[in-house]
Amino acid sequence: MRNALKLLPALAVAALPFGPLKAQDAVTPETVVATVNGEDITLGHMMILYANLPQQYKQIPVAQLFDGILEQLIQQEALRQSFDGTPAPSVVLSLENEERALMAASEVGEMLQGVATEEAIQQAYESRYADGTGEQEYNASHILVETEAEAQAIIEVLEEGEDFAEVAKTSSTGPSGPSGGSLGWFTAGQMVPEFEEAVMALEEGAVSEPVQTQFGWHVVKLNESRIAEAPALEEVRGEIVSELEAQAIEDHVNAITGEAEIDRPDISGVDPAILQQIDLLD
Incomplete structure (x- = not known):
């Protein structure tokens, strides 16, 4: 599957006139920056698009990218609304995978709240370095x-x-x-x-x-x-937090999948090389 619309080339984007949002009492991710046939595009949509830009685009001052990003979202929304056919299987599968990945990440994020507390970090530190x-x-x-x-x-x-x-x-x-x-x-x-x-x-x-x-x-x-002497807590804090979170994720995933009803058909006859045959989706 190929992207039907790509971000304007860097030089073209840089040439676009930049107009900041009008002064408002509060600018938030929910702030509407454009409306296309009644469908709102928000500042949050722009933030997500910018966050996922290739690294080379992020070398350009964000002020020069602002209008180009908004224009891309407007164009994409207009094209989306004009499409009245059946999405290609690759599009449907991509959306399903993306939703699955994002929701899984959200679940992990929620689960990690409260895992690496100061108390947990201190306990892990003392347990590891009690004797140096x-x-x-x-x-x-x-x-x-x-x-x-x-x-x-x-x-x-x-x-x-x-x-x-x-x-x-x-x-x-x-x-x-x-x-x-x-x-x-x-x-x-x-x-x-x-x-x-x-x-x-x-x-x-x-x-x-x-x-x-x-x-x-x-x-x-x-x-x-x-x-060897034990390092100071602050020297290993990041390492301890990563280990606490990694263990919590592993335990949570094992518990969730252990409780899930999972059926695995026999796919021993499937040639792994089929994963490379993306043209079959079209």
């Missing part, structure tokens, strides 16, 4: 060499009492060598798997056996571990 973020952080150092034999020799030197940072400065081929092999704080998923597994298996202050990764052979020391 719950995410373990690790502070480790390593010495990177080319062979397992070199790594084993370094371990023997460390066992004799040599300082890890000093050995790293003189022996490590990695970029952290000059800083004593320190990697700072990191969490799960930030290091290659083999290295991460070795770190997580260590006690604080302990040194690993040789660990091979794609970068070479490592001698790893776990300096310290901790639970």
Whole structure:
């Protein structure tokens, strides 16, 4: 289905004379801006049309679009009234889909009222971050060499009492060598798997056996571990609200569809490619 009437091109719209609404005691979405054979067009109709314009049109100052939008609605209403045939199936189906989607969105909007209250947000925040973020952080150092034999020799030197940072400065081929092999704080998923597994298996202050990764052979020391501190509520408010609303929507949809009488005929023989054959609707 193709749109029978499109918004005037941007340059043409920009050339239209702009006349603001006459001063009124109160301008609302119900304010009538035109009447076509007794059918009112309101400011609300214009608002909806503007809200659904392609993004490139919204780069144009709204004052230059105002008259063009109103003219389009007038033309569409005149054409609608003059149509006395039978709407194409694609038109009827589009209207049904649009109504279904808008009414479903309205139901969700109503349902979400009162979901993300301050109390609910605070409870979710406290539940999630009662013990910090719950995410373990690790502070480790390593010495990177080319062979397992070199790594084993370094371990023997460390066992004799040599300082890890000093050995790293003189022996490590990695970029952290000059800083004593320190990697700072990191969490799960930030290091290659083999290295991460070795770190997580260590006690604080302990040194690993040789660990091979794609970068070479490592001698790893776990300096310290901790639970990350909880972020401030305002830092995660948006995330918490989204999660509360998403869960509420899922629960509501499941409840509504669970109570509905839904019949599903066997359509296993339907070729999914039929969805691309839009010409069948005409």
